[in-house]
Amino acid sequence: MLMASYTEENYLKLIYALSARQPAGVTTNALAERTNTRAASVSDMLRKLAEKGLVHYQKYQGVTLTDEGHRQALQIVRRHRLWEVFLVEKLGFGWDEVHDMAEELEHIRADKLTDRLAIFLGNPQFDPHGDPIPTPSGELPATGYQPLCDATMGEPVRVMGVLHHSPAFLQHLAKTGLTLGCVVKICEISAFDGSVALSIGEQPAIFVSYEVARNVLVG
Amino acid sequence: MLMASYTEENYLKLIYALSARQPAGVTTNALAERTNTRAASVSDMLRKLAEKGLVHYQKYQGVTLTDEGHRQALQIVRRHRLWEVFLVEKLGFGWDEVHDMAEELEHIRADKLTDRLAIFLGNPQFDPHGDPIPTPSGELPATGYQPLCDATMGEPVRVMGVLHHSPAFLQHLAKTGLTLGCVVKICEISAFDGSVALSIGEQPAIFVSYEVARNVLVG
DNA sequence: GCTGAAATTTAGATTTGTCTAAATTTATGT
DNA sequence: ACATAAATTTAGACAAATCTAAATTTCAGC
Numbered sequence: 247m248l249m250a251s252y253t254e255e256n257y258l259k260l261i262y263a264l265s266a267r268q269p270a271g272v273t274t275n276a277l278a279e280r281t282n283t284r285a286a287s288v289s290d291m292l293r294k295l296a297e298k299g300l301v302h303y304q305k306y307q308g309v310t311l312t313d314e315g316h317r318q319a320l321q322i323v324r325r326h327r328l329w330e331v332f333l334v335e336k337l338g339f340g341w342d343e344v345h346d347m348a349e350e351l352e353h354i355r356a357d358k359l360t361d362r363l364a365i366f367l368g369n370p371q372f373d374p375h376g377d378p379i380p381t382p383s384g385e386l387p388a389t390g391y392q393p394l395c396d397a398t399m400g401e402p403v404r405v406m407g408v409l410h411h412s413p414a415f416l417q418h419l420a421k422t423g424l425t426l427g428c429v430v431k432i433c434e435i436s437a438f439d440g441s442v443a444l445s446i447g448e449q450p451a452i453f454v455s456y457e458v459a460r461n462v463l464v465g
Numbered sequence: 466m467l468m469a470s471y472t473e474e475n476y477l478k479l480i481y482a483l484s485a486r487q488p489a490g491v492t493t494n495a496l497a498e499r500t501n502t503r504a505a506s507v508s509d510m511l512r513k514l515a516e517k518g519l520v521h522y523q524k525y526q527g528v529t530l531t532d533e534g535h536r537q538a539l540q541i542v543r544r545h546r547l548w549e550v551f552l553v554e555k556l557g558f559g560w561d562e563v564h565d566m567a568e569e570l571e572h573i574r575a576d577k578l579t580d581r582l583a584i585f586l587g588n589p590q591f592d593p594h595g596d597p598i599p600t601p602s603g604e605l606p607a608t609g610y611q612p613l614c615d616a617t618m619g620e621p622v623r624v625m626g627v628l629h630h631s632p633a634f635l636q637h638l639a640k641t642g643l644t645l646g647c648v649v650k651i652c653e654i655s656a657f658d659g660s661v662a663l664s665i666g667e668q669p670a671i672f673v674s675y676e677v678a679r680n681v682l683v684g
Numbered sequence: 685g686c687t688g689a690a691a692t693t694t695a696g697a698t699t700t701g702t703c704t705a706a707a708t709t710t711a712t713g714t
Numbered sequence: 715a716c717a718t719a720a721a722t723t724t725a726g727a728c729a730a731a732t733c734t735a736a737a738t739t740t741c742a743g744c
Contacts, residue, residue, distance in 0.1 A: 253701065274722055287702050289723050294700090306709060306722060337581040347578050354569045362556040472731065493692055506732050508693050513730090525692060525739055686744090693738065700730085708723070714716095 250300065252353050255322050256281065257291055258300060259352075261311055262319035271308025317384050321360075324380040326352035327373035328363050334374040335367065341374040341426075342416035357382075375416075376407020376426055376463060394430070395442060395459035402431045403464035410461045422454055424462060432459075469519065471572050474541050475500065476510055477519060478571075480530055481538035490527025536603055540579075543599040545571035546592035547582050553593040554586065560593040560645075561635035576601075594635075595626020595645055595682060613649070614661060614678035621650045622683035629680045641673055643681060651678075 250258060260280055264272040274292070278285040296303035300315035311319060329351040333344040361382060364370075371387055372378055378387040391406045405428050408416070423446050424430070433451045434443040440456035469477060479499055483491040493511070497504040515522035519534035530538060548570040552563040580601060583589075590606055591597055597606040610625045624647050627635070642665050643649070652670045653662040659675035 251700080275720095283701085284703065285722060286704080286724080290701075293723095333578075337578070337585055339577075339581070343577075347573065347575050350573045350575075351570075354566065356566050356569075358558075358562075359552075359556070359566050362558070366556055470730080494690095502731090503733065504692060505694080505734080509731075512693095687742100689740105689742085691738100691740070693736105695736080696734090698731100698733070700732105701728105702730105703728075704726090706723105706725075708721100710719105710721070712717100712719075 250298070250318060254291070254295060254298075254300070255318070255353055257295060258311065258315055258319040259322045259326075261301065261309060262316065262323065265310065268308070269310075271310050273308050277309075320380040320384045320386065321355075322352050324382070325354070325360050327377055327379040328360065328367060328370070330373045330375070331367050331370045331379075332363060340416075340420075342413040342420070344374065345411050345413070372407070374426070375411055376405075389463075389465065391463035391465040393460050394432070394444075394462040394464050395435075395456060397432055397464050399432045399434070402429050404429050405462060406465045407463035408461055409463065415458075415461065418458070419462070422452060422458070423449070424454070424458075430464070469514075469517070469537060473510070473514060473517075473519070474537070474572055476514060477530065477534055477538040478541045478545075480520065480528060481535065481542065484529065487527070488529075490529050492527050496528075539599040539603045539605065540574075541571050543601070544573070544579050546596055546598040547579065547586060547589070549592045549594070550586050550589045550598075551582060559635075559639075561632040561639070563593065564630050564632070591626070593645070594630055595624075608682075608684065610682040610684040612679050613651070613663075613681040613683045614654075614675060616651055616683050618651045618654070621648050623648050624681060625684045626682035627680055628682065634677075634680065637677070638681070641671060641677070642668070643673070643677075649683070 257277070260277060261272050264276055264280070268276065274285045274288045277288045277292075281288065292301060292303045292309050295301045295309075295315070299312055300318065301309045301311055303309045326348045329348040330341075330344045333339045333347055334341055339347075364382075370379060376391075378389055380386045389406065393409070394403070394405075397403050405424055405426055407426070408419070410416075419425070424444075428446055430447075431445050432442060433445055435441070435456075436443070436453075441453045442456060442459040443451045443453055444459075445451045476496070479496060480491050483495055483499070487495065493504045493507045496507045496511075500507065511520060511522045511528050514520045514528075514534070518531055519537065520528045520530055522528045545567045548567040549560075549563045552558045552566055553560055558566075583601075589598060595610075597608055599605045608625065612628070613622070613624070616622045624643055624645055626645070627638070629635075638644070643663075647665055649663050649665050651661060652664055654660070654675075655662070655672075660672045661675060661678040662670045662672055664670045
């Protein structure tokens, strides 16, 4: 009754991720879109996950994780983020290349493997995208980071993470020079289109779209 | 038409492994025993693999790999053995603990991952059990090793590998002191039960069963 | 060469995760 | 409030990988 299949794990992880934006309950359509399946398939799966006690599910009312579902989701997230560290730090991949590989590696459940991997990596607290890595017992270091677009104008802040992990977004960041750890300052937010004028370190100011500023975390 | 499923990969790998002992064709029952499934299920799968062009299959006559099947099997074996090196060399596992984890890791197909892993590990030629690691292009370093039981009496030889990978066997070896790389000499083969008297390095002679001697490779 | 045993395959069913199409429930606009 | 649009669920089907039970083929002993 307790062990989730590969597919079920992907649902748990996705419900966890979308819960941040939809705390009252993740919708069927939102899940269908992100899993590249149809809403009908999602309904079936939610019923099954509810039977297993991994989600709270009321028909037509969206879904949230149970305590057990939340615990399992955090384990998956922990494995995903540890493998991302491995791929970047040890194998030399770029942070824009590792998501799909980590997506497969995360499903290997052997706790001994995960724990030794964490030790091998020096028990990192954050993955290459700045996301916190849950501890073995499921605690998630709180970050208190905020989106770059909400930072105080003129105040220097450090880039600590991203909200999007798509290769396209990460490569775009690389081109603008916005790398993890660099210090930036908002110079101006355009009244015309919301574009954000930034200075990165001592460089002259550049413009990034509001969409970019909304998906970069600073602290 | 070309990509094999997780389960199909396990069949290919197994057919490859059993082909060494049954070059004329691996039997359905042999596969059923090793996959923990029934002969009927194996029949179904062999028909499917034949349709995909991965095996030569004549009803009632056993199965062999096609060139493409052989190529894919070697890729899987390469990944399996590279991950075993990683688990032992980098994460500090014993050689008796790594098989099941490698069994899952081997199914991650990303070539970039496999190639970078090989580089990270220093392009090893042999896994922790002494088995040769196929190259990216599918060449398998020939070893010319022979079972310990066939070694010339009184002649010192070096332990280079094992034919069995079960934790029970490997832990038994550890207890007798037969480790990879150690130098041994056959002192006597018992006429009573085939037990083999060995001296390991400068230590006084010990007895191991014929079954042990048959599954240790020396060269 | 026959005959029974062993090995193998076929037939039909089951489970998992998906689909399409139809039915149902909730939300929206006036 | 009420019609209709949007979201969601149900119904029925399918492919993958397995099973049991029955049928078939091969093999071994004589």
